Amino acid sequence: MTKSEIADFFNRIRNLKSSKELKAHEFFEQNKSKIIDEYKKHLESKIDENNIEKEKLEHEKNMFEKKVCVKCGSMMRLINGSFWGCPNFRDVDNGVKHSTYSANKDEYYSMYENKVEYLYGLKIKTTWASDIIKSVEGKGIITPLLLVRLLEDEGYRDMREYSNRSSSKHALSGWVTANENSKISEKEVLEYFKSVFDTCVYQVGIKYNFANDREKIGFIDLIASDELDVFIIEVKNNSCDVKENQLENYHKAIKHVMNKSKDKRNVYSIHVVYGFMGNDKNDNIISFDKINTIKEINKLKIILGKPAYKKRNRTFSILNQSVSIADFEF
């Protein structure tokens, strides 16, 4: 591939991602009034359900106070001084049991208070957004998370906020949120490296393939370099997200590209973990917390160079002669 063909190739991949997003936004705009109607209908039906439950609870409380069975309306009897029972308790049809009440008033009222508190929030499922998407035939076009966001822009709250439970954005497709968090952390790490190294390039598109393997496409988070050393950096939010093979592959691919252009600089590869660091013995991982106050490049290079990429006793696949890299100078 020529340089411009390679650039086109990586741009096409980027555009594919954004054209999908564009379609989702377009879909929302075109179906906005239908979507908002569905939203209102959904919310109203939940409010109705909730009101019915509240009335039922209120009725049960009245029955308790009058000592009347909710099912058959009979007067209850105090049994052994410990609970109130219905004289018709043996007569169970439709599976509905006759009432029993605790003889302890406080116990009953605390149970009642718990139920009232529970009914304070609506019973909204985490799937409310995908239910709306289904009803407007937008499945596969718009994601629930985006729908929640766009509705919020229109002034409609995340429906889960009406319940006592966690918000949809939290519960919806965990990977989306994780992905967004990692974008923020990537940016912060990039800013830091930019302040220390002369040359930083990020999201470097790379296409490579190993013998006996299919072609792989990746984007290297960050390459920081100077006239002596090149650091390939993958930024992770969590040390559990580290994919060791991926970094190995990038390392070999970059080395290959450099050898071809007779670039003799040292190459190091490292994962920088922004968030949670597990108890990881891996040599190629460093916590962002450990480096982010270092302003001096040589100090930083010593730390980054130490846990540098080490070849372990694994059989490595052999890189084919075909590595394409997006047009970046590093």
Ligand SMILES: [Zn+2]
């Ligand atoms: Zn009864």
